[in-house]
Amino acid sequence: MISKKSIRRNFLIQLIFSSASLILIFSSLLYFYIEKSIYDDKFIELTQYAKNIVNNKSVYQTNEQMISANVFALNVEIVYLKNKNVHTDGYEKTENKHTFLTIIYPYKLADKSYLKITKDITQTKRLLKKILRYIFIINIAGFLLVIIYAITLSKMLVVPIMALSKKLSNMNEHLMKPIKTEELPLEFEPLGETINRLISRIQNFVKYQKELFIGTAHELKTPLAVIKLKNQVTLIKKRSPEEYIEALNVTNRTIDEMNIIVSNILNIGRQEGAQLDKPTEVDVIKILKQKANDFQLLAENEHKKLIIELKPDGYMATLQVSLLNQIIQNFLQNALKFTSKNKVVMLKTSQDDFGLLIEVIDEGCGIDDTVDLFAPFKRQGNKSGVGLGLFLAKSAADALGAKIKIENRKDGIDGTVASVQLNSKLSCIIPQNN
Template sequence: MLSQKSIRTKFILQLVSASATLIVIFSAILYQTIKISVFETITSSLRDYAAVIEKEIAPSNTALEYAFIHPVLPPEIRAKVVFLPKKNRTVELKQHAKGDQQLLSIFQPIWAHPHAFVVLTQEITQTDKMLERILRDILLINLSAIFLILFYALFLSRMLLVPIKILANKLSAMNEAFLRPVDTDTLPEEFLPLGKGINRLIDRIQTFVKYQKELFIGTAHELKTPLAVMKTKNEVTLLRPRESEKYIEALQSNIQAINEMNAMIGAILEIGRQEGAQFEEPAPIDLVAFLQERVTNFKILAHQEGKKIQLDIQTKYYQIVTQKTLLIHILQNFVQNAIKFSPNEGTITIRAYETPLEFMVTVEDEGEGIDETKDLFAPFKRYGNKGGTGLGLFLAKGAADALGATIHIANRPEKKGAIASLSLPKNQQKINKKRHR
């Protein structure tokens, strides 16, 4: 049974109904054309005979009908003269039945008398039966054609679904340990966008699985090391009695290690919160007003660290539909890193501007810069002499991927420091621009 929700069912029904309608219309036109052609041939012949006879016959009796035989008439045509009190003296045709016979008569006025007509009658029973046979044959051909179209529609729909079934089988055989891109070279052109979309999804899944594995391994390593150090210090401290200062030193070292582990656990929990934020309903915001509001808070944070933040926005209004929480997370990470690595009295510049294809937000610091050969977005990777869990940029990268945006970090080309950039593509973010005059 074909489901009513199936595209294949709808395709078959639409193809069969449209084809059947065209066949019926064409057959009706064909039958009417054949019928008209046959009757026009008979009618034309009767007109010719009536025109010849009309010129030769002069009625001798003006009150009675009478039949006659004329040498030009074939045997199947009967002729007679009738008197009818008609005002309209035009040639008329009349088809009528007599018993089992079908007859066609033509009434030709005889100009020698105002009420006289010569009537030629031809039996068309066989012609009528022939037309009925033609109609039955056309109906049988129509039914056969509709069944053939139905079978063709079933075959064609099955053939069109083959690429989808192949893709479905490949996807069902995949798991996180066996992810292979779909070979788009073997797909029909109509399925190329689907194949490419699946491959992009597979790439994202592979990246996600890779980072998750790195995260789990890194988490275990980062927590195991301080625990082992704490255990060793405690064991050494307990080997023999010591001064109270040594115990206090050991406890303070343990508290510091515990604080570092708590910070790491907090960062790991932040990953869970960020994944939950990916399900946040996108909402429209004015990105310019949003940046101005956030920078006010960032300035307070930078002032506490003895640093300054300046804002350079080159557009007055820019509306975007996005997930606000993820966007805040990216910007907050950029600014916190810039504050961390900038020197005292350093200036952090936040810029925002449009290009034909994207809206850019950059955060520039005056620190030592970065090593561009390193993967800065890998989890638990720390660079420089500053502390941290090494998960900030990893989380920012995940948030950007969820938004369909891209982030990039590079050294400033003209001066010391690094520049972190966020690119929001217009075609992916459903951006609606509005200019203030």
């Protein structure tokens, strides 16, 4: 039993109904055409008989070679009518299971006489009924063939969907393989590509969640071990108040480090909540200008320079602003952290085929291309940090449907280029004022 929600069921109903309607309409038109053609021939035949009689010719003499199949079924009478304007007319009448076709044709208008020619068309009527019966039988057979064809076609159409469903139902977080889109029909390739992108995101999410869990346990285990060891050493013998104070200070510093780790982990939870926020339409360029102005002050305090090159003048996008802020803030913080004094960091935007390209270019020490910097607790260089910033930026970019990338500069200068590309499908350029 096919469910009422089934696409296949709806397709079957629509295909069967439309095909049955088409068969019925075509058959009706065919029958009416055959019937009219036969009756027209009979009227023409009787009219020709009447003309031959009026012109004192043989009843069988005709220019169109029409010869009656049953001459003895023809009955000719002369009738007198009062109406002078009677034209050739015909009607059908049934008596004693016989059908007769009659026409009235002017004979001598002076005495108002007319020819009444009647012919038995019972055989013709039976022939029409037989044709109608055959058409009905053919319609039933055609309707059955349509049902079989519809069932077969609908089954063929849902085969790719069933195959996709079977593959997806057999998947779990440990056995997730991309779907081979080249094996799918052309119409299902976009669906296969979308599922593959979703599978890739799930794989990355599962991978990073595992790394986050393991990394969190490792990061928290180390300071706890330091606290325990310091306390054990302190408790071995009596010490001076200054030594106890120093031990407590070390413990507090370690606890502060643990608080930073916990805060960053809480930020991950807040970000996942932000991904569920309703997107709003905002001017991305305006947001970037505000963020850049804040970081310009920070760069000046650190004796560094932040250059801003934003094009176009405006770019509207529908997104969660908090996620975009998280990405840009992380890029600028890392760029200023790893850039030495008296050097330059650049915030740059441009339009490309994908949408809006946002780049943060620094003059730092560069990165190790062999390391997945977006994994949790991955650190580069000798700067302090938990190693969750880029992990959060990657998660935010995935939620926005954006592309994020970090690579070394290729212009001969040491440093990195951190970029995020916003999808143009949810964006538009603001017209510039001339």
